[in-house]
Structure formats: C-alpha cells, structure tokens
Amino acid sequence: QVQLQESGPGLVKPSETLSLTCTVSGGSINPYYWSWIRQPPGKGLEWIGYLYYSGSTNYNPSLESRVTISVDTSKNQFSLNLSSVTAADTAVYYCARSFYGDFGPYHYWGQGTLVTVSS
Amino acid sequence: EMVMAQSPATLSVSPGEGATLSCRASQTVFINLAWYQQKPGQAPRLLIYGASTRLSGIPARFSGSGSGTEFTLSISGLQTEDFAVYYCQQYHTWPPAFGQGTTVQVK
Numbered sequence: 001q002v003q004l005q006e007s008g009p010g011l012v013k014p015s016e017t018l019s020l021t022c023t024v025s026g027g028s029i030n031p032y033y034w035s036w037i038r039q040p041p042g043k044g045l046e047w048i049g050y051l052y053y054s055g056s057t058n059y060n061p062s063l064e065s066r067v068t069i070s071v072d073t074s075k076n077q078f079s080l081n082l083s084s085v086t087a088a089d090t091a092v093y094y095c096a097r098s099f100y101g102d103f104g105p106y107h108y109w110g111q112g113t114l115v116t117v118s119s
Numbered sequence: 120e121m122v123m124a125q126s127p128a129t130l131s132v133s134p135g136e137g138a139t140l141s142c143r144a145s146q147t148v149f150i151n152l153a154w155y156q157q158k159p160g161q162a163p164r165l166l167i168y169g170a171s172t173r174l175s176g177i178p179a180r181f182s183g184s185g186s187g188t189e190f191t192l193s194i195s196g197l198q199t200e201d202f203a204v205y206y207c208q209q210y211h212t213w214p215p216a217f218g219q220g221t222t223v224q225v226k
Contacts, residue, residue, distance in 0.1 A: 044206065044217055044218070044219045044220050045163065045206060045208075045217040047214055047216070047217070058213065060214045061120075061214065062214075094163075096162075098210075099165065099168060099174075101210060102210075103210035103211075103212075103213065103214075103215035104153055104168075104210035105153035105165055105168040105208065105210055106153075106155075106163070106165060106208075109162035109164075110162065111161075112162050
C-alpha cells in the first residue's frame with residue numbers, strides 16, 4: 001500500500017521560502033505524477049503543481065512564479081519550495097499521487113502538514 | 120480558467136435519508152470529474168472518478184452521474200460516517216480545479 005508523508009517546518013516567516021518534503025513508501029516514484037495541494041484553514045483545496053517522475057513539472061499559474069517542485073528518486077522523495085511567502089500561504093499542505101494521468105484523480109494523499117506564515 | 124461550482128454549500132440531512140450534491144463546471148470536462156470526501160483533520164478521500172466509477176472499497180450507497188458540465192453525487196441511506204465535506208474536482212484541463220465544497224451535516 002502506497003503511503004505518503006509530508007515533513008518540514010510548521011512555521012515560516014513572511015518573505016522567506018517554505019520548503020516541504022514528501023516521502024513515498026510502499027511503492028516507487030516511477031512512473032507516476034506527484035502533486036502538491038494546499039488547503040487554507042476552513043477553506044477549499046488548491047492545486048499547486050505536479051512533478052512527473054522524470055523531473056518535468058507543471059504549476060498552477062497563480063503560483064508559478066514562486067513554486068519549484070523537485071524529485072530525489074534515490075530517496076523516493078519529492079519536494080516543494082514556495083518563495084516569498086505571505087500570510088495568505090498559511091495552509092495545510094498535502095502531497096498526493098494521481099490514480100492515473102497528470103491532473104488527477106488523486107487516490108493517495110499524505111496526512112497533510114500545517115504551515116503557518118507568521119513573524 | 121475552469122471554475123467548479125458546488126451546490127448547495129450546506130445540506131442538512133437526517134441519518135438514513137438520501138442526499139444529492141451538485142457540481143457544475145464552467146466549461147465541459149467530459150467525464151473527467153472526481154468526488155472526494157473530507158472529514159475534519161483528515162486528508163480528502165477519493166470516492167468517485169470518471170464521473171461515475173466508484174473506487175474499490177467505496178460503499179454502493181455512493182453514486183455519481185453526469186457528463187459535460189453538470190454532475191451529481193448521490194448518497195443513499197446516509198450513515199453517521201457520511202457526514203463530512205464533499206468536493207468535486209475536474210482533471211480535464213490545466214490547472215486542475217476543485218469546487219468549494221458541500222458540507223453534509225446532521226439535521
């Protein structure tokens with residue numbers, strides 16, 4: 001059974017870079033699409049972007065200038081960097097794997113990690 | 120950019136009754152539509168994909184229908200564990216988009 005686990009700081013200062021890692025267990029990074037999705041407290045879900053196991057990426061245009069998603073296949077991990085964060089980036093961040101295809105549907109999810117942007 | 124609109128925002132239902140949730144896409148997504156269930160403090164759980172295909176292990180009381188721009192999630196005989204927030208998601212076009220959610224609460 002594939003399992004995903006997010007890790008990273010729970011508190012980030014405004015203007016700094018949010019960095020999270022998703023560790024995949026019970027299966028390989030290959031040959032799937034891996035996404036980051038976030039959910040502000042009490043609000044809905046927002047797709048951030050995906051990475052294909054080969055390293056190609058695709059980002060939400062609303063975040064594209066600040067987002068980088070990368071992969072470390074040797075560790076079965078992929079990572080999210082979101083630069084120049086503001087309070088609006090406070091959210092639960094989920095990593096997820098699509099059931100098939102690139103944009104979903106998302107079958108496997110991490111438990112989520114709350115990241116708060118505050119000084 | 121695709122917009123997904125769910126209605127109603129909140130649905131009050133008594134246990135054992137049925138519920139019908141709607142999702143409308145601003146452009147056609149054909150059948151590239153998924154439904155998720157989310158409970159407090161948990162990640163979303165995929166229920167339905169391809170507009171009407173239940174994921175393995177999802178109870179038969181959940182059913183999805185629709186195509187193009189209009190979709191429905193029906194839940195028959197609501198169980199206690201079904202009270203949650205439900206999201207639709209289109210995965211036909213970039214960027215993928217979720218609806219704002221429908222909360223199914225106990226009446």
